[in-house]
Amino acid sequence: MLRFVAAIGAVFLTFLTGTGRLVVFAGLTLATAFTPPFYLRAILREIVNIGYFSLPVVGLTAIFTGMVLALQSHTGFSRFAAEGAVATVVVLSVTRELGPVITGLMVAGRVGAAMAAEIGTMRVTDQIDALTTLSTDPLRYLVLPRLLAGLITLPILVLVADIIGVFGGYLVGVYKLGFNPEAYLNRTQQYLQTTDVVSGLVKAAAFGFIVTLMGCYHGYYSRGGAQGVGQATTHAVVSGSILILVFNYLITAAFFGR
Amino acid sequence: MSEAEAEPKISVRGVRKSFGRKQVLDGVDIDCRSGESLVVIGGSGTGKSVLVKCILGLLHPDEGSIHIDGTETVGLQRVARERLLQKFGMLFQGSALFDSLTVWENVAFGLVLGRGMEPSKAREIALAKLAAVGLGPEVSLLRTAELSGGMQKRVGLARAIAAEPEIVFFDEPTTGLDPIMADVINDLIVKCVREVGTTAVSITHDMVSARKIADRIAMLHQGHIVWHGPTAEVDHSGNPFVDQFINGRADGPIKMQVRAA
Numbered sequence: 001m002l003r004f005v006a007a008i009g010a011v012f013l014t015f016l017t018g019t020g021r022l023v024v025f026a027g028l029t030l031a032t033a034f035t036p037p038f039y040l041r042a043i044l045r046e047i048v049n050i051g052y053f054s055l056p057v058v059g060l061t062a063i064f065t066g067m068v069l070a071l072q073s074h075t076g077f078s079r080f081a082a083e084g085a086v087a088t089v090v091v092l093s094v095t096r097e098l099g100p101v102i103t104g105l106m107v108a109g110r111v112g113a114a115m116a117a118e119i120g121t122m123r124v125t126d127q128i129d130a131l132t133t134l135s136t137d138p139l140r141y142l143v144l145p146r147l148l149a150g151l152i153t154l155p156i157l158v159l160v161a162d163i164i165g166v167f168g169g170y171l172v173g174v175y176k177l178g179f180n181p182e183a184y185l186n187r188t189q190q191y192l193q194t195t196d197v198v199s200g201l202v203k204a205a206a207f208g209f210i211v212t213l214m215g216c217y218h219g220y221y222s223r224g225g226a227q228g229v230g231q232a233t234t235h236a237v238v239s240g241s242i243l244i245l246v247f248n249y250l251i252t253a254a255f256f257g258r
Numbered sequence: 259m260s261e262a263e264a265e266p267k268i269s270v271r272g273v274r275k276s277f278g279r280k281q282v283l284d285g286v287d288i289d290c291r292s293g294e295s296l297v298v299i300g301g302s303g304t305g306k307s308v309l310v311k312c313i314l315g316l317l318h319p320d321e322g323s324i325h326i327d328g329t330e331t332v333g334l335q336r337v338a339r340e341r342l343l344q345k346f347g348m349l350f351q352g353s354a355l356f357d358s359l360t361v362w363e364n365v366a367f368g369l370v371l372g373r374g375m376e377p378s379k380a381r382e383i384a385l386a387k388l389a390a391v392g393l394g395p396e397v398s399l400l401r402t403a404e405l406s407g408g409m410q411k412r413v414g415l416a417r418a419i420a421a422e423p424e425i426v427f428f429d430e431p432t433t434g435l436d437p438i439m440a441d442v443i444n445d446l447i448v449k450c451v452r453e454v455g456t457t458a459v460s461i462t463h464d465m466v467s468a469r470k471i472a473d474r475i476a477m478l479h480q481g482h483i484v485w486h487g488p489t490a491e492v493d494h495s496g497n498p499f500v501d502q503f504i505n506g507r508a509d510g511p512i513k514m515q516v517r518a519a
């Protein structure tokens with residue numbers, strides 16, 4: 001019994017230690033944003049890497065998500081003659097929930113994993129130590145540009161995902177389910193409020209920060225060669241994805257929980 | 259003041275460092291004078307790299323003090339540490355070149371990002387340093403993955419000396435190289451150290467390299483410096499650890515660990 005309690009205590013302490021180290025890592029990195037030098041080219045490079053190169057995967061997932069949402073909600077709502085709500089359900093679901101969450105998860109898989117692998121490889125091949133010996137703060141040069149790029153880029157990606165997702169719903173609604181195009185568009189904007197879009201963009205900024213933070217954190221502290229880098233990549237994606245879902249609930253509760 | 263009485267460039271006193279229950283450094287005391295080439299020898303896993311990383315500030319010692327030019331460096335704050343790092347250059351064991359950059363960008367990296375030099379000026383210096391280690395301008399535009407191991411070491415050396423640091427650290431500079439390329443690297447290190455008057459601290463278990471580049475040799479074993487003296491005396495040290503190590507004998511006081519401690 002005592003051993004069981006001790007094991008729970010050990011897990012809890014490990015969790016607290018890890019959380020503390022993550023918070024310190026994020027704090028030290030953000031602190032470098034307020035003093036020169038500023039690596040603007042590195043930030044721009046990461047914005048292109050996270051934003052531009054994620055567009056195909058985000059666009060594809062968004063359009064199919066919007067399409068399947070229209071199809072499923074039509075199937076469900078037709079049971080009680082509420083097919084007219086399809087457009088509203090699609091636009092609210094995409095802007096509030098699916099746009100930010102699907103985009104966040106896709107970016108966690110594509111970008112978070114790549115960051116953990118790149119920084120982890122730099123760690124195990126002494127490149128991060130080399131940065132330090134060349135009078136360059138690794139947090140300022142490697143981590144801060146990625147965090148800022150994630151924070152800036154994810155809302156833009158989510159805005160694109162929102163538009164493409166709603167368009168996917170429109171395609172299915174009009175060309176498969178036979179809705180009148182004008183009526184579908186009217187219903188799309190009729191119940192859409194600014195808060196719906198804004199809450200999605202706030203979530204996107206939070207998810208961008210989370211994904212890049214977890215990628216950089218796990219890469220930065222990776223150990224033990226190729227196996228360690230592999231583990232760092234897995235941890236970055238898994239922890240990033242879980243935190244996205246946790247913060248999705250918390251932000252939703254903050255906006256709509258009354 | 260005589261040279262012997264002069265303040266050492268690097269002074270390490272009572273440095274201890276452990277990782278978990280493994281005590282790697284257990285009270286290391288060593289000095290290195292200005293312009294001197296000190297080589298620390300010892301078997302694999304004896305803490306040579308840990309000692310250098312403690313001096314550089316990449317690792318924090320658990321105990322002890324490290325003075326550079328008479329200034330305590332253990333526990334330095336970030337800004338003071340960054341200023342101190344400008345005195346150092348480092349050639350890493352695996353060269354640690356940035357694979358996302360070209361050769362000249364690697365060499366110029368510390369000048370541009372660390373010291374805020376104009377890229378065009380830094381490029382000129384990088385090409386000059388590459389020439390000093392025997393690499394022509396045609397190499398400067400290559401990616402580091404396109405270079406052989408020996409060329410990577412030379413680029414790493416050019417990067418380490420690009421900012422003309424006061425102290426250069428060499429971590430296993432000849433490991434993984436064929437004997438001829440190893441000798442080329444040794445010659446380059448001697449040339450760089452002697453011509454510029456740099457203080458050099460090298461760690462190696464290659465005795466050919468140690469004899470060639472060292473003014474003074476120190477042996478690290480089980481976390482202690484068990485012997486140190488001029489290179490010429492290493493063959494007559496009378497120290498059983500040194501004798502066993504330099505002659506490469508399996509029998510002797512040094513027992514090789516075949517299992518992790």
